[in-house]
Amino acid sequence: MTDGAPISGSLRNRLVAILVGGAAVLALLLFFAIRGYATQVAQQGQDSILGAAVTSILDAAAIRFGTVELDIPYASFSMLTTEADDRVFHAVWQDGQFLSGYEALPPAATTGDRLPVYRTVEFAGAPVRLVTASRTLIGADQRTRITVALAQTQDALAGTLQGISRNAALFGAGFFALATMLAFWATSTTIGQLSRLTTSVTRRGPQDLSPFVKPVPAEMGPLVASLNSLMGRLDHSLTQSEDFIAEAAHRVRTPLATVRSYAEATLQRVDKEENRKALRSMVRAIDESSRAASQLLDHAMITFRADHLDRHDIDLVDLVQELVLRLTPIADMRDLDLRVDAAGPVTCSADPILLQNAIRNILDNALKYSPPDGVVDIRVRADPLPCIEICDQGRGFPGDSLDSLAGRFTRGENSQGIIGSGLGLTIAKDVATAHGGALRLSNRPEGGACVSLSL
């Protein structure tokens, strides 16, 4: 059944969107955090080498004979050698006066002694890391302040950072992929609980109104509790209506039985033909209404049970024999023979109550339409499908309406004079359909109707 409920959004989509979106944001954060941290660490590396180089240059400065001597040690530059052949620039100032190197290097206000100050600036068309440090030299009678600036391009650093960024990006993407998988898994596990509940509700037939007892997650508890209470109320009202139908049938049928019995008894005493005719019509009308009532009840029961067959493994031959035994007195009244032809047990899985009802309706028809002294043949076959075929020697089906006869309240054009409600074949057809089978109507070549019910 797919009677749609109004739908607004999807829990699954919402959950997936939130979880995957969250994972994406986290992956980006992670990427930037790793890259930032790596940049910082790499920068620190460069800074400490630059610092060491500046310090070693400053250390080499000395005042000798009243002049400042600054011999830049070779090691100071060699320690700055990188794989990427980064360029190094230097400048030296004495008390703010430029002494040597690249004059364009911007001097920096240094604070303490030998405390290097680091900046990143643009120089010679490339970003450079600039470190500036000062040292106060004290001679015999003078004090002078030497400032050294050392700058290095950042090609090697940029290369390292690129590598780290790539790895961070891969790491972030991996994290994202994993988190997405986790999100789908978590979502389907959560939604799975709901679907399982849905399946167990769907699988139930209208007869199964017992409460759900399988444990469910705490969040679904209230839902299941209210479902169970709904089931309880439904069960109650169904039981009530079933009782009501049974009671109603009793209330209607008992007076009908009274009228019928009186009419029959009176018929035994009355001689006048017109009175007898009236009494006979009375009996027939009663039969008609009571038969309609039974078949309506049967039909209601079949509609009720068809969604949820109470299947058992049964022997069709047994079931037919039992029905035949039960119907023999009625057949006897009209001197009809019920002949059962079965090779052996035919087992199948079916709802015995529904099946009995269907076969009974077909047999009733066969008995009603058979001429006196006739034979009703009942064949039970196992191959290719379990099948029961009931053939009479009556007037047969009207040829042009074979397909429509199983419709509700449809009766053949040649059914005059025979009591019926037009529901018998409908019942048989509904039962066959509920079992995944079919009901086939045909006429025997030698005359008479054949109804075959296959499962």
Next chain:
Amino acid sequence: MKFLLVEDNPELAEAVLSRMKIDGHVIDHAPTLDDAFAFADTGEYDLILLDIMLPDGDGRSFLKRHRAGEHDTPVIVLTARSQVSDRIGLLDLGADDYVTKPFDHAELEARCRAVLRRRAGSAQTVTELGGVVFDPVAGQLTVRGNVVALRNRELRLLELLIRAPGQIFSKQKLADRLFSYDDDVSENAIEVYIGRLRRHLGASDLKITTLRSLGYRLDHD
């Protein structure tokens, strides 16, 4: 035959009683469960007709107690319930058969006959007359020592005639008893069955006489 009818509805009971008496049966009526137990404990019945919904209880409890008390009197249940599950439950409880209200008297009679024949242990109501032995329960006619198998309608027709030899039965009356109300053919078909009975009775001293415009009569030479 002796019947017990357990039925609380007075009109229906009255109708069944009068019809049963027409057929020449003896029938007691118990309107409640209590009465039913009292009747069943004291009287010997060939068959019990039992309604299910009674003012002081459920007919099924009678059935259960009746079977538990080792009574094997056959029971036919009269039920207004047509649910098949009900019917099956009744047979499980030991009912021999059931009819759904409103029932056809001929069907009730046929079912009684079938149940009695199946039981075959109850009192026999064999008639011996003019060289024939007729056992309506077994459905058997013996003419001068030869067993004749009777069809149901022949049997019912003979049963009517042999119970009242010398009485005139109109065609209509016989037709009403022999055919159900769905059969429009009835009255002329009676001649067919009379003809068959005449053939069966050929060797005996019994003879079916046709009385023009009056009906038929069984005569005993």
